[in-house]
Amino acid sequence: MTDLAKALASAADEVESALDSVLSMDGAPDRQIYEAMRYTTLGGGKRLRPFLVIESARLFDVPKISALRTGAALELIHCYSLVHDDLPAMDDDDLRRGKPTVHKQFDEATAILAGDGLLTLAFEVVSDPATHPDADIRAALVLALARAAGVRGMVGGQMIDLEAETKTLNLAEITQLQKLKTGALIGFGCEAGAMLGRAPDDARAALRRYADTLGLAFQIADDLLDVEGNVEEMGKAVQKDADAGKATFVSLLGIDGARTKANALVDEAVGHLSAFDERADLLRQTARFVVDRRN
Amino acid sequence: MTDLAKALASAADEVESALDSVLSMDGAPDRQIYEAMRYTTLGGGKRLRPFLVIESARLFDVPKISALRTGAALELIHCYSLVHDDLPAMDDDDLRRGKPTVHKQFDEATAILAGDGLLTLAFEVVSDPATHPDADIRAALVLALARAAGVRGMVGGQMIDLEAETKTLNLAEITQLQKLKTGALIGFGCEAGAMLGRAPDDARAALRRYADTLGLAFQIADDLLDVEGNVEEMGKAVQKDADAGKATFVSLLGIDGARTKANALVDEAVGHLSAFDERADLLRQTARFVVDRRN
Numbered sequence: 001m002t003d004l005a006k007a008l009a010s011a012a013d014e015v016e017s018a019l020d021s022v023l024s025m026d027g028a029p030d031r032q033i034y035e036a037m038r039y040t041t042l043g044g045g046k047r048l049r050p051f052l053v054i055e056s057a058r059l060f061d062v063p064k065i066s067a068l069r070t071g072a073a074l075e076l077i078h079c080y081s082l083v084h085d086d087l088p089a090m091d092d093d094d095l096r097r098g099k100p101t102v103h104k105q106f107d108e109a110t111a112i113l114a115g116d117g118l119l120t121l122a123f124e125v126v127s128d129p130a131t132h133p134d135a136d137i138r139a140a141l142v143l144a145l146a147r148a149a150g151v152r153g154m155v156g157g158q159m160i161d162l163e164a165e166t167k168t169l170n171l172a173e174i175t176q177l178q179k180l181k182t183g184a185l186i187g188f189g190c191e192a193g194a195m196l197g198r199a200p201d202d203a204r205a206a207l208r209r210y211a212d213t214l215g216l217a218f219q220i221a222d223d224l225l226d227v228e229g230n231v232e233e234m235g236k237a238v239q240k241d242a243d244a245g246k247a248t249f250v251s252l253l254g255i256d257g258a259r260t261k262a263n264a265l266v267d268e269a270v271g272h273l274s275a276f277d278e279r280a281d282l283l284r285q286t287a288r289f290v291v292d293r294r295n
Numbered sequence: 296m297t298d299l300a301k302a303l304a305s306a307a308d309e310v311e312s313a314l315d316s317v318l319s320m321d322g323a324p325d326r327q328i329y330e331a332m333r334y335t336t337l338g339g340g341k342r343l344r345p346f347l348v349i350e351s352a353r354l355f356d357v358p359k360i361s362a363l364r365t366g367a368a369l370e371l372i373h374c375y376s377l378v379h380d381d382l383p384a385m386d387d388d389d390l391r392r393g394k395p396t397v398h399k400q401f402d403e404a405t406a407i408l409a410g411d412g413l414l415t416l417a418f419e420v421v422s423d424p425a426t427h428p429d430a431d432i433r434a435a436l437v438l439a440l441a442r443a444a445g446v447r448g449m450v451g452g453q454m455i456d457l458e459a460e461t462k463t464l465n466l467a468e469i470t471q472l473q474k475l476k477t478g479a480l481i482g483f484g485c486e487a488g489a490m491l492g493r494a495p496d497d498a499r500a501a502l503r504r505y506a507d508t509l510g511l512a513f514q515i516a517d518d519l520l521d522v523e524g525n526v527e528e529m530g531k532a533v534q535k536d537a538d539a540g541k542a543t544f545v546s547l548l549g550i551d552g553a554r555t556k557a558n559a560l561v562d563e564a565v566g567h568l569s570a571f572d573e574r575a576d577l578l579r580q581t582a583r584f585v586v587d588r589r590n
Contacts, residue, residue, distance in 0.1 A: 029475055033446055033454040084411060089403035108384035112407065113454050116379060117446040119411065123418045124441035127434050135431035139422050142437050146419035151328055151412040159328040159408050180324055 004285040011054050012047040014064075018072040022125050036106045036114035037121075041079045044097040048290070049074045052189035055283050056207055059276055060197020066132045070141060070192050073125040077149050078185060080118035083111050085158065119149070132196060140195055148188040157181025169247045175216065178249075182222075183215035190214075190283075203275070210272040210283065217265035218290045220258050223248040227255065229295065262291045299580040306349050307342040309359075313367040317420050331401045331409035332416075336374045339392040343585070344369045347484035350578050351502055354571055355492020361427045365436060365487050368420040372444050373480060375413035378406050380453065414444070427491060435490055443483040452476025464542045470511065473544075477517075478510035485509075485578075498570070505567040505578065512560035513585045515553050518543040522550065524590065557586045 001009075019041055025034045050071025057067035086093040086101040087108065094104050103111035125131060126141050147153055157180030160173075169177065190211035194204035227250050250258045269287040273280045296304075314336055320329045345366025352362035381388040381396040382403060389399050398406035420426060421436050442448055452475030455468075464472065485506035489499035522545050545553045564582040568575045 027447075029447060029451045029471070030454045030458070032458065033451060037446070080411075084407055087407060089407060109457050110454070112379055112382060112384060113450055113457075115411075116375075116414065117450045119414055120441050120445035120450060123437055124445060127422075127437035127441060129434075135434040139424075139430040139433040139437070142418055142422035142434070146415050146422060150415035150419060151332070152322075152324060155408055155412045155415060156324045156328065159325045159405070162404050162408075163325070163327065176324070 002285070004282055004289055007055075007282050008046065008048075008051055008289075011051045012045075014054075014068055015047045015050040015071055015075060016042060018068045019075060022069070022072055022076075022121065032106070032110060033114055033117055036102050036110045037117055039099075039105060040083050040096075040102045040114065041076065041118065044099070045075070045079075046293075047071075047075060048286075049078055049185055049189045051286070052186065052211070052283075053192045055280075055286070056190045056193025057196050058282075059193060059203070059207075059279050060199045062193060062196040065130070066196050067193065069125055069128075069131040070196060071189070073122040073131075073145065074185060074189055074192070076118045076122040076125065077145070077154075080115040080122075081149075081154060081158070083115040083118070087111060090158075090162070122149075137195060137198070141192060144191065144195065145188055148184040153180055153184035154182075157184070164246055171249075171252050174247055174249060174252060178216060178219040179212070182219050183212060186215040186218065187211040206272050206275055210269050210287075213265050213269040213272060214287055214290060217262050217269060217287065220249045220262040220265070221291045221293065223250045224255065224258055224262070225293075225295065226250075266291050297580070299577055299584055302350075302577050303341065303343075303346060303584075306346045307340075309349075309363055310342045310345040310366055310370060311337060313363045314370060317364070317367055317371075317416065327401070327405060328409055328412055331397050331405045332412055334394075334400060335378050335391075335397050335409065336371065336413065339394070340370070340374075341588075342366075342370060343581075344373055344480055344484045346581070347481065347506070347578075348487045350575075350581070351485045351488025352491050353577075354488060354498070354502075354574050355494045357488060357491040360425070361491050362488065364420055364423075364426040365491060366484070368417040368426075368440065369480060369484055369487070371413045371417040371420065372440070372449075375410040375417070376444075376449060376453070378410040378413070382406060385453075385457070417444075432490060432493075436487060439486065439490065440483055443479040448475055448479035449477075452479070459541055466544075466547050469542055469544060469547060473511060473514040474507070477514050478507060481510040481513065482506040501567050501570055505564050505582075508560050508564040508567060509582055509585060512557050512564060512582065515544045515557040515560070516586045516588065518545045519550065519553055519557070520588075520590065521545075561586050 023034065023038050023041060025031065028034045053071035053074060054067045082096060083102045085091050086096055087103055093101055095101065102114055122145065123142055126145060127138050132138050149155065157177055160177045161181055164177065187208055190207040191204060194207050226248070253261055266287045270284045273284055318329065318333050318336060320326065323329045348366035348369060349362045377391060378397045380386050381391055382398055388396055390396065397409055417440065418437055421440060422433050427433050444450065452472055455472045456476055459472065482503060485502040486499060489502050521543070548556055561582045565579045568579055
């Protein structure tokens, strides 16, 4: 097991505990919606986004609890977006992380409300003094997270993605779509550590550039996995984009061209971390990992 | 026109401007989702929740912009909840405020994403320094709003409401359902003014008691309107609960009993404001209004 694999597994365990804690059912007025929220959030996922928060926070000696709770909030947003994205009116997926999607396991109404509940809970977690004692940091995190997740970020990207089913996007448009749909949350993950640690502007900007490059590499790798992966390893349907005739980095650049581009982005991402010491090594390895992963 | 009617109309105009401003399409990466968000948010509604923020803020000399932006955020949450509630998998409504619902005017996917965008935007608005210069107040407002809107508040109430289609609730359960589904946001509306104005604990607690009583009166009046109102005045389908065989305050108390209860709650709500001077007069009149309104 590589250092990164060990660190990812260890962080995933800690994030799981944090998520389990914020999704406590104690005194919940309704059980089913909590069950759906816990079903979709706990027990799976690479937890890559929280890992980015934890590792960027490490650069600035941020207390672990702050990074974990901020990472957990980010993961809640990621999970809600998957629940809504899987709905019949959206991507209509039956399988996620190898399990039935929420609307298959429960029903559509529960999936809509569970997604709403997860999204709302993310802001409750970040704004809670348990996340950071300083209110100015909490308020800034809420603002940055809302911008990353909203119509000028992830939700806007999802909307463009839906519209892409009826028109063919070019490379610039696909890149913009990716930047919003997956890049915005990854960007928040890396910047959050800097915000929690009151990092200097240049350090925060470097992390943002790293995140933007990483996010693009991540999406190209996703498109490659959609073509080259199989349903057992991925735990979800594959070849969906190709079957839908949607433009992807692979359809626009070809398999070899996409892989070459992804590798170049790994080098570029690592380059953005040049000002950091060895504490950034896991972030450097993460850039390679997102391109080489099998699911 | 009564003082209250004038004040409501004037506040609605100001809230409309605030909503128009936070829903600015300048530089939006996608037009359609903004159009859907603006379609459902602008140009209608009593704006009762923002009015409660404005009037509770008035008691503590809060700058108008703070109350307006907080009220606008609260209205965004109210509007998102209606968009998701109207979806086919939920209440399946075609008409809202006399217009086609979002999924009828656009499509289901757009309605899901527009709702997600409105919910997220609410937290962006509250956490923005433009809402209040003090970060501790912004962070506290985010936390309170997230709790009111989430699974231990409004979303939890919506889930119980869905489940009520397959089981008959008693009076205690209906009251609990109402407290979550509509009471939580009304409670935030009244407490927000106290939070913005750093009001003493007892003043804030009195406003909370007023809000809880008002919210219950509001819901009983809603149930009465569902039975006695007509689709033209209401701008939405009526008799839905009765047709669905769902228990309501009217089915449990009878029309006369429900009206008697609502009137008693008006007196009780006004009583909770006894420590405030004439600046609370519009809040006092509001208690009467929510029971006497025709839509």
